Amino acid sequence: MADVVDAATRSRMMSGIKGKNTNPELVVRKLLHAYGYRFRLHASNLPGRPDIVLPKYRAIIEVRGCFWHRHKNCKYAVMPKTNRKFWETKLRSNAERDDKTARTLRKRGWQVVVIWECQTRDDQRLQRSIARVLKVLEARRGS
Ligand SMILES: [Zn+2]
Secondary structure, three states, X not given: OOOOOOHHHHHHHHHHOXXXXXXXXXXXXXXXXXXXXXXXXXXXXXXXXXXXXXXXHOEEEEEEOOOOOOOOOOOOOOOOOOOHHHHHHHHHHHHHHHHHHHHHHHHOOOEEEEEEHHHHOOHHHHHHHHHHHHHHHHHHOOO
């Protein structure tokens, strides 16, 4: 990723956002903020009330919980053993709604970037996810 901050600063940023009860969305928000991006939160005028909205870039960042939103092939996206039918229906409808919402947003010209919870819980994966977001934002700058 573009080295906007030096290694020491980045290491401080990363350590500042770790912790047992870290909210994945907060982790992403803090990093974006540190990189100088400004955004709106939970924009209720958009389908699905997206988590992080950057109107200037017409970009949306969705931070999704792996269990509730069914991250494919992820160890956190387990299927509960009891009430299986209920959970299958419930979780499938969550994932379908996510897909539908993202499609609608894309049709309206928004770029939707998804970051999964598990990607925020590991430094290297988090760096890669943020790098992906920054790349999207840079590409859309001024377009
Ligand atoms: Zn996951």
